[in-house]
Amino acid sequence: MDLATRWWRWLVLTLVLLPWEVVKLVVARFFSRRMDTFYTKMLGSVMEEIGWSEADYAGSVYCIGYVRQWYRCRVLDIGKEAHRGDTAPNPNVISLTDRKLTKLLDFAREGRPLVINFGKFRDRADFIIVYIEETHASDGWRFKNNYDINVHRSIEDRLKAAEELARLRPRCPVVVDTMENVATTAYGGLDDRLYVLRDGVVEYEGARGPVGYKLVEVERWLQEHC
Numbered sequence: 459m460d461l462a463t464r465w466w467r468w469l470v471l472t473l474v475l476l477p478w479e480v481v482k483l484v485v486a487r488f489f490s491r492r493m494d495t496f497y498t499k500m501l502g503s504v505m506e507e508i509g510w511s512e513a514d515y516a517g518s519v520y521c522i523g524y525v526r527q528w529y530r531c532r533v534l535d536i537g538k539e540a541h542r543g544d545t546a547p548n549p550n551v552i553s554l555t556d557r558k559l560t561k562l563l564d565f566a567r568e569g570r571p572l573v574i575n576f577g578k579f580r581d582r583a584d585f586i587i588v589y590i591e592e593t594h595a596s597d598g599w600r601f602k603n604n605y606d607i608n609v610h611r612s613i614e615d616r617l618k619a620a621e622e623l624a625r626l627r628p629r630c631p632v633v634v635d636t637m638e639n640v641a642t643t644a645y646g647g648l649d650d651r652l653y654v655l656r657d658g659v660v661e662y663e664g665a666r667g668p669v670g671y672k673l674v675e676v677e678r679w680l681q682e683h684c
Contacts, residue, residue, distance in 0.1 A: 459536075459541070464536055464537065467536045468533065468536055471529070471532050471533070471536065475532075476525075476529055479525050479528055479529075480525060482497075483521070483522075483524070483525055487521070498512065514601045518599065518601060521599065523599025524599055526599070527593060527599055527648070527649070530648060531646075531648045531649055531666055532666075534642065534643060534646045534647070534648055535646045535666055537643065537646075538643070538644060538645055538646030539643075539644045539645070540644060540645045540646065540653060540660050540663065541660060541663060542660050542661065542662065542663040543659065543660065543661075544659070544660055545658055545659060545660075546563065546653075546655040546658050546659060546660050547562075547644035547645065548561050548562055548563040548658075549561075549562055549635075549636075549640040549641040549643075549644045549645075550562075550636055550640055550641075551588060551633035551634060551635060551636070551641055552613070552617065552633060552634040552635075552636065553631070553633055553634075554589075554617065554620050554621070554624055554631075554632045554633060554634055555631075557617060559636075560633070562574070562586075562588070562633070562641060563655070563658065565584065565586045565631060565633075566584065566655060566656075566657075566658070567584060568657065569656070569657065570582075570583060570584055570656070571583040571584070571654045571655065571656045571661065571680065571683070571684060572584050572585070572586060572654070572655045572656070573585045573586070573652065573653070573654050573676055573680075574586055574588060574645070574652065574653040574654075574655065575587045575588070575630075575650075575652055576588050576590055576641075576642070576645060576647030576648075576650055576651040576652070576653075576667075577590070577647075577649070577650035577651075577667065577671070582680050582684040583654070583680055583684060584630070585629075585630035585631075586630055586631050586632075586633060587623070587628055587630060587631070587632045587633070588633055588634075588635055588641050588642075588645075588647065589616070589619070589620040589623055589632060589633070589634045589635065590635045590639070590641065590642045590647050590648065591609075591610060591616075591635070591639060591642065591648070592607050592608075592609060592610060592619060593648065593649050595607055595608050595609040595610075596608050605619075605622060607619045607622070610637070612637070613634075613636070613637050616634055616635070616637065617634055620632060620634045635647070646666065648666075649666065649667045649668055649671075650666075650667030650668055650671040651664050651665075651666060651667055651670070651671065652664035652671060652672070652673070652675070652676050654676060654679055654680075661679075661683070662675070662676065662679045664676070
């Protein structure tokens with residue numbers, strides 16, 4: 459995407475779409491319970507797929523925290539470096555095992571796809587999870603019955619939170635984005651996102667999550683290309 463297109467998309471986002479989201483926020487939260495219920499139900503079709511019940515997120519669909527996150531995700535999406543068919547960005551990440559700074563593509567092997575999960579086929583591809591900033595922090599835009607994790611204010615906070623994920627024993631390495639969020643910025647990783655890289659090239663670029671976070675698409679890609 460060229461610079462002029464990025465600027466145009468950012469202007470439309472900031473001057474048209476963001477104010478419209480604020481208007482919907484005000485109406486839904488203060489004037490129309492029916493509208494608030496409508497958006498809660500609409501979100502439910504996505505949230506139920508990833509294990510949330512309506513009781514967890516009802517009342518928090520439209521709030522200031524939501525609008526901030528909505529805008530930040532889309533700004534990152536406009537500015538990200540990773541695009542299908544282009545050279546894959548290689549940002550710094552932190553290994554959770556030894557807490558040393560390394561490069562994301564150090565986990566790639568020649569000729570094998572590397573599936574990057576921001577948020578089986580082990581015989582066909584390698585997988586890695588990049589733990590990023592907490593979307594629903596306890597002291598931010600929180601959901602009920604979620605992990606008690608505050609906004610990361612230091613790399614130690616982020617590493618400690620990533621260890622909660624590691625306790626679930628995912629069958630792949632877990633690395634941690636830096637506090638400068640270089641991996642999130644390069645790949646537009648908020649809220650969640652999936653990529654497949656092979657030999658330094660982005661071959662699959664998933665849409666922005668949670669709506670666009672579709673493991674079935676990665677499964678289909680691996681079946682067709684490996």
